[in-house]
Amino acid sequence: MVHGPLPDLPGDTVAFSIRPVDGVFYQLFSESAQHLVRGSGLLAEMFAEGTDRAAKAKEMREAESDADGTTRAIIQRVNKTFVTPFDREDIHALAYGLDDAMDEMEEACDLINLYDVASYPSEFAKQVELIQRCAELTAAAMPRLQSLDLEEYWLEIGRLEKAGDKSFRRIISKLFSGNYDALEVLKLKDVVEKLEGAINAFETVAKRVEQIAVKES
């Protein structure tokens, strides 16, 4: 199945592409990244004062289920399409990469709800801001997959991941500083590791985009 470029997506400089373009893939990847923006927003709300965490975690489970639907749609399409915009295995890897980012965020929300810690060190909210920024950058990048002019995107995600890693280390040091009892450390460490997992998942997505760009260029 061969489609022309979608008229409402930027970067459609496909005139000399060696591959016919099935624009639906770009649309589905964009949809997948939109779920991540929604998910990262819900994750941020988990830390807001007065949030009904159980209700919010339920909303997150629904968002994650919607994201699953998009992932499945990508996989089904790649299995049924003869000519794909890039290698089948790269489409798989990118789709599952986006899905993993959603899963990590959903698991973070789930733990936050389950542990119900009264108040988190302020650094936690900063990690979530980084995650939200990653989600927005990813959502902005997906519609431009066609042109693969995305170097600024993956470099910026790399910078955010580095910042997140530094902050993660500061949080761990703080947790083991003696100001928290062991049971609190257990809970807070689980949550911050999950947030770190989400940031790493976004970095994995960016690396896969970079690999596709290198391969296709």
Next chain:
Amino acid sequence: MVHGPLPDLPGDTVAFSIRPVDGVFYQLFSESAQHLVRGSGLLAEMFAEGTDRAAKAKEMREAESDADGTTRAIIQRVNKTFVTPFDREDIHALAYGLDDAMDEMEEACDLINLYDVASYPSEFAKQVELIQRCAELTAAAMPRLQSLDLEEYWLEIGRLEKAGDKSFRRIISKLFSGNYDALEVLKLKDVVEKLEGAINAFETVAKRVEQIAVKES
């Protein structure tokens, strides 16, 4: 290689199947699920009073190794068979899904043996009952893969997973209630997370069966 349906398996309504049937696949999947029934039984015995946990854990390692053999047999067969009963990747995913469930149970047994907690909160045995029920349902479903009339199976696994999740949450809350010291929490949390992992692995198997059924219908 093309086989007719196995005479001793139910649901052999293949008259209008668009695929020739290699019945050996159904037999191997059934064998794989039988390992799960055996494994879940051994897991239950780990919690029984007076059990020689080291001996039982050794038995579980043997069961897991037998299950590996069946998984390998499925993978080798799919690699050597020209016409498979469903997509190669689905056979892979299902085989590895069953294998993961066994691994989770084996790791649970291993932790229970290693930590040697004198007595577990009663909720742990309830989780293991759910796991046994999942294993039995899976074993009953595998011989019926051919007809794919398995909706009741995956719905019931979904219900068990939900029940397991609720129970998991109650256990975690109990562990952090202040009645357990931090070292006990560390051990009990590791074990209950592994049990949760086993239940989730069964759910993943059921979801893969559902996906195959949707695709092939």
Next chain:
Amino acid sequence: MVHGPLPDLPGDTVAFSIRPVDGVFYQLFSESAQHLVRGSGLLAEMFAEGTDRAAKAKEMREAESDADGTTRAIIQRVNKTFVTPFDREDIHALAYGLDDAMDEMEEACDLINLYDVASYPSEFAKQVELIQRCAELTAAAMPRLQSLDLEEYWLEIGRLEKAGDKSFRRIISKLFSGNYDALEVLKLKDVVEKLEGAINAFETVAKRVEQIAVKES
């Protein structure tokens, strides 16, 4: 693309091989295993007295990044080569298996740096010796992949893994003996689990080599 055997590698008894040989694969697998030798050395230095752990962990990150480069080179080559020395999926599995071993060691270094425990129980250094031995055996085995006369290699890795597992269990028992406070246990347990993960990753590599040997014989 068909290459003859590399002149500087041992075991080039390919005269009766049923597959044309692309010697570059053996070279790349050897390179990959050399990264593991380097990585296991850095890991050992993390435990040495007076080590600048932050500097050493940085060096390890660079080593891990170099190893990634080799993994990518293998994957790219397998994607572009028509005739491969063994099944594509086996090359993938072996390449990613070696990569996983490096990742586990890198994560161990990272944790050791992050937690900055003043002094580790002596058993930790013993685990790292096992890891170094695994890395050396793997590096000695890779250039001999062509002849697949590697039974002694995978049996010895199996023995090391068993020894590592026993030692791991002794360490866990020690950690929970009451001589360590819960926060120390948390840190030491994370590190020893990561070391155990590295040994298991080497065992997975050896099992994959065994599977290839069985399949190709």
